[in-house]
Amino acid sequence: xxxxxxxxxxxxxxxxxxxxxxxxxxxxxxxxxxxxxxxxxxxxxxxxxxxxxxxxxxxxxxxxxxxxxxxxxxxxxxxxxxxxxxxxxxxxxxxxxxxxxxxxxxxxxxxxxxxxxxxxxxxxxxxxxxxxxxxxxxxxxxxxxxxxxxxxxxxxxxxxxxxxxxxxxxxxxxxxxxxxxxxxxxxxxxxxxxxxxxxxxxxxxxxxxxxxxxxxxxxxxxxxxxxxxxxxxxxxxxxxxxxxxxxxxxxxxxxxxxxxxxxxxxxxxxxxxxxxxxxxxxxxxxxxxxxxxxxxxxxxxxxxxxxxxxxxxxxxxxxxxxxxxxxxxxxxxxxxxxxxxxxxxxxxxxxxxxxxxxxxxxxxxxxxxxxxxxxxxxxxxxxxxxx
Amino acid sequence: xxxxxxxxxxxxxxxxxxxxxxxxxxxxxxxxxxxxxxxxxxxxxxxxxxxxxxxxxxxxxxxxxxxxxxxxxxxxxxxxxxxxxxxxxxxxxxxxxxxxxxxxxxxxxxxxxxxxxxxxxxxxxxxxxxxxxxxxxxxxxxxxxxxxxxxxxxxxxxxxxxxxxxxxxxxxxxxxxxxxxxxxxxxxxxxxxxxxxxxxxxxxxxxxxxxxxxxxxxxxxxxxxxxxxxxxxxxxxxxxxxxxxxxxxxxxxxxxxxxxxxxxxxxxxxxxxxxxxxxxxxxxxxxxxxxxxxxxxxxxxxxxxxxxxxxxxxxxxxxx
Numbered sequence: 202x203x204x205x206x207x208x209x210x211x212x213x214x215x216x217x218x219x220x221x222x223x224x225x226x227x228x229x230x231x232x233x234x235x236x237x238x239x240x241x242x243x244x245x246x247x248x249x250x251x252x253x254x255x256x257x258x259x260x261x262x263x264x265x266x267x268x269x270x271x272x273x274x275x276x277x278x279x280x281x282x283x284x285x286x287x288x289x290x291x292x293x294x295x296x297x298x299x300x301x302x303x304x305x306x307x308x309x310x311x312x313x314x315x316x317x318x319x320x321x322x323x324x325x326x327x328x329x330x331x332x333x334x335x336x337x338x339x340x341x342x343x344x345x346x347x348x349x350x351x352x353x354x355x356x357x358x359x360x361x362x363x364x365x366x367x368x369x370x371x372x373x374x375x376x377x378x379x380x381x382x383x384x385x386x387x388x389x390x391x392x393x394x395x396x397x398x399x400x401x402x403x404x405x406x407x408x409x410x411x412x413x414x415x416x417x418x419x420x421x422x423x424x425x426x427x428x429x430x431x432x433x434x435x436x437x438x439x440x441x442x443x444x445x446x447x448x449x450x451x452x453x454x455x456x457x458x459x460x461x462x463x464x465x466x467x468x469x470x471x472x473x474x475x476x477x478x479x480x481x482x483x484x485x486x487x488x489x490x491x492x493x494x495x496x497x498x499x500x501x502x503x504x505x506x507x508x509x510x511x512x513x514x515x516x517x518x519x520x521x522x523x524x525x526x527x528x529x530x531x532x533x534x535x536x537x538x539x540x541x542x543x544x545x546x547x548x549x550x551x552x553x554x555x556x557x558x559x560x561x562x563x564x565x566x567x568x569x570x571x572x573x574x575x576x577x578x579x580x581x582x583x584x585x586x587x588x
Numbered sequence: 589x590x591x592x593x594x595x596x597x598x599x600x601x602x603x604x605x606x607x608x609x610x611x612x613x614x615x616x617x618x619x620x621x622x623x624x625x626x627x628x629x630x631x632x633x634x635x636x637x638x639x640x641x642x643x644x645x646x647x648x649x650x651x652x653x654x655x656x657x658x659x660x661x662x663x664x665x666x667x668x669x670x671x672x673x674x675x676x677x678x679x680x681x682x683x684x685x686x687x688x689x690x691x692x693x694x695x696x697x698x699x700x701x702x703x704x705x706x707x708x709x710x711x712x713x714x715x716x717x718x719x720x721x722x723x724x725x726x727x728x729x730x731x732x733x734x735x736x737x738x739x740x741x742x743x744x745x746x747x748x749x750x751x752x753x754x755x756x757x758x759x760x761x762x763x764x765x766x767x768x769x770x771x772x773x774x775x776x777x778x779x780x781x782x783x784x785x786x787x788x789x790x791x792x793x794x795x796x797x798x799x800x801x802x803x804x805x806x807x808x809x810x811x812x813x814x815x816x817x818x819x820x821x822x823x824x825x826x827x828x829x830x831x832x833x834x835x836x837x838x839x840x841x842x843x844x845x846x847x848x849x850x851x852x853x854x855x856x857x858x859x860x861x862x863x864x865x866x867x868x869x870x871x872x873x874x875x876x877x878x879x880x881x882x883x884x885x886x887x888x889x890x891x892x893x894x895x896x897x898x899x900x901x902x903x904x905x906x907x908x
Contacts, residue, residue: 272640295631311786318784319630321598338785339600341810578598581623581648588597588611588624 202576203234205271207261208282210239211253214454216480217241217282220348223560224282224568225255231569238270240283264291271296277579285316292319297579299323301346303477304330305386305498306522309337321575326478327499346567347503348478349560353457356489356547357465364466365409369444373409375540378467380413380481385426386524387474388516389414390433395493395510395532396471397437402533410434410443411467415451464488469539473510473527476500486554489547491539493532497525505553506542508535590621591905592648592677594641595656596629600783600808602754603658603684604629606835608811609728610901613894618902623648630784633662638671646676652702652908653677654901658684659691669694678702678908682723685832686711702908707833710854721904725835726897727842727889730815737819746775747877750821752814752836753780755791755805760827760850763866765797767825771870776801779817781808818843823876825869828852842889846881848872859884 206225209217221237228235237253239260248257258270271279271294279298284305285291292315300317301324309330314337317323323338324346325331331343357364365373377396381387393410400408412434418427434440445451455463464470470485475498482492482503494500496509513528556562577583591614595607607624614622625644631637645653653675662668669691672679679698682705686692696704696717704720706712712720738744751764761778768776778798782791798805806817818824824840824847831852840847841859848869849855851862859882861872 268634268636272634272636275640275643292630293632295628295633295637297626297628314785318786319628339781339808342785579626581592581625581644584597584624584626585611585615585622588608588615 202277202572202579203236203275204228205238205267205274205276205279206235206255206282207238207240207267207279209241210257210260211237211255213241214452215241216348216478219480221282223349223351223564224280227560227564227568228572229255231572233572236270236274236276238267240281240287264288264294267291267298268294268296278575281320285313288316291316294319297321299344299575301326303327303499304334305475305477306518306524307333307475307497308522309334310520310522311337312520314338321578324571327502329499329502330477344571346571347558347563348480348483349563350480350483350487350554350558351457351560352555354461354464354484354487354551355555356551357462359462359465364462367462368409368411368466370409370411370466372407374407375468376409376411376466377536377540378411378413378463378470379472380463380470380485381472381474382419383415383417383427383430384419388524388526389428389430390437391526391529392471392473392532393433393437393439394529395473395527396536397439398529398533399536400439400442402537408442410439411463412443412445413451413463414445416445416448460484461488464490468543469493469536471532471536472500473532474498474500475524479503483554483558486550487558489543489551491543491546491550493535493539495525495527503558505550506539506546508539510535589619589652589902589905590623590648590650591652591654592623592625592645592650593654593656594625594627594645596627596661597624598626599629600781601629602835603656603661605811606684606725607656609726609894610897613726613728613898614901617895617898620902620905623650627656627661629661631663633664633667633671635667635670638667638674641671642674642676650677652680652905654680654682654905656682656684659688665691666694669698672698672700675700680705680904680908682706683711683715686714687832703904705904708854711832723897723900723904724892725833725838726894727838727892728894730818730839730843732815732819734819737816740816741813741820743775743820747773747822748777748820749774749823749825749873750777750779750817751825751827752818752840753826754782755780755788755794757790758828758830760829761790761794762797763827763829763850763869764825765794765801765803766866767827767869767873768801768803770866771873774873776803777817778803778805779809779814780806815839815843818845821845823848823873825873827869838892841885844881844885844889846876848876859888 208221209215211222237255238258250256279296282301285302298320299322300320322344324344326347416430434443464485465488470492472482473495485492493508494504501509510531511528512525514526515523517523577587596604679700680703705723707725753759755761827850847860849860
């Protein structure tokens with residue numbers, strides 16, 4: 202098929218770009234022709250296939266551009282990997298599309314339903330959210346296609362001191378980490394509260410905290426919210442224990458190898474927030490590092506050690522959807538468990554995660570049959586065979 | 589003989605369901621080399637999209653183009669006539685609804701349009717063109733049996749009355765609920781939903797009424813479950829206020845079920861139970877419970893077999 206693929210520009214430092222890099226080359230390896238229409242991150246001009254391995258169109262300026270390119274280039278299918286909220290009006294476009302759009306709000310918002318209502322299918326990387334979506338979306342349109350994890354994530358046998366030093370820590374006993382964008386929906390101060398309680402419960406431990414996030418809110422702050430994390434950590438009294446990545450390096454992003462070193466250095470990752478999928482949860486465990494998630498959203502589904510913090514309360518959005526506020530005492534309790542489990546289970550944990558979620562496994566099991574199904578529903582001759 | 593059919597085919601749409609059965613019948617019973625170009629049922633029909641369809645047709649290079657048309661499929665309605673003008677080959681249009689004069693008067697005289705297929709004589713009269721040909725809706729095979737269907741659906745021995753189709757004022761869904769309100773000695777199920785996941789205001793009213801009456805609304809169901817409901821039913825109530833033809837009726841008769849309808853001219857000479865109002869529907873239910881089945885169902889179904897209808901289509905294609 203000729204696929205118009207719409208998502209973040211593939212070199213961006215985002216989850217969407219991360220997944221796109223893995224999917225697009227596999228679509229092409231399977232014989233599909235991919236034409237990439239960037240939604241975010243690239244301004245103008247086009248690139249031939251020689252530059253990034255895929256034909257890159259000028260970035261989308263308005264949803265109607267999708268119809269323009271779909272018809273102009275005679276595409277068979279449009280795959281949109283993006284949340285649907287900014288694509289107002291897309292439901293009116295006569296484009297055969299699938300929306301690969303993680304859900305992060307409970308219940309599923311009416312805007313999500315509206316913007317995805319005329320796509321052929323909605324691909325969701327979470328069985329939890331598929332069940333939630335069934336309350337408002339016809340179940341036959343919902344398809345389970347999880348994200349995967351790259352082979353670069355695996356346990357390292359470096360000495361702890363060397364790993365800690367790679368993140369700028371010296372003389373610590375244990376390192377707790379958070380890998381996140383700095384946006385309201387990640388509830389970073391609530392997660393840091395849990396880490397603070399862990400530190401208070403273990404006064405004899407010299408605890409380092411690595412916060413792989415922007416110190417100030419990710420743009421646009423007016424829409425997504427966020428915090429001055431230096432101020433937050435000062436208020437919590439843990440600012441002396443915290444290290445952030447150098448801001449310029451954070452913006453550029455780390456390579457997969459560097460990310461693997463980072464996850465290996467961390468003794469327990471905290472990702473206690475309502476997730477549509479949660480790539481860091483998978484990456485960390487593939488590196489052998491336990492993760493504390495919250496008992497809401499996709500976290501528990503991919504937490505192989507079951508380290509799920511309780512939900513203390515709900516954080517409500519203006520249109521009546523909500524995300525979980527994690528119980529900080531439960532976070533602390535699970536950090537302790539995670540740290541005690543890491544050394545014993547890191548290799549087994551990594552193996553289990555990669556056996557199930559390696560990108561090659563996930564692609565063969567879920568994406569390839571899905572594209573074959575779509576081809577049979579779009580190709581003029583195959584439709585007659587399967588009708 | 590190569591034919592390109594333009595139609596919705598897998599959407600939540602009556603035309604799509606009809607098209608699937610027709611495609612199967614043509615595939616299985618004729619020598620037509622059929623291709624299906626999927627039409628995007630829900631988008632606003634942009635001219636760029638029309639050019640896209642034409643390019644798809646050109647890739648196939650058919651002898652005849654056959655379009656399944658209903659007024660909501662191309663938006664705005666009038667753009668459909670513009671679309672037919674730019675098509676490269678002879679065209680047959682199956683009109684699932686008729687009577688929009690601006691469109692019909694722009695469409696029918698087009699020399700590319702060789703035949704206008706309508707499903708009954710009533711619609712042929714409205715078409716008022718020599719190109720109109722009556723090709724009745726087929727009675728497609730409905731798989732399964734009542735016992736198997738009830739087992740799969742978890743229905744016991746209770747008397748099951750169903751209403752089938754989109755939840756729409758024109759289909760009389762509220763009338764079905766009035767019956768449920770007045771005659772309580774039955775289990776009532778509405779087998780239907782809406783084309784998309786954003787509900788209409790009428791649907792919200794129906795949902796509220798049904799909830800108070802304990803009437804289940806299945807929502808749109810996949811074909812397998814849809815056939816199960818038809819097979820499982822003891823009676824099917826279709827109190828349509830506005831109807832030009834009903835493919836759902838053909839499916840219900842294929843399953844040899846008693847169907848109760850409001851007294852509309854298109855149901856003349858059909859093996860259904862015709863009534864005037866809610867009281868009439870209740871009386872009809874009681875007759876069915878005493879074992880009544882309208883005569884002539886078998887002959888009616890046999891006269892509209894998939895093979896017969898497919899062959900009629902093939903004949904029309906060849907005459908183009």
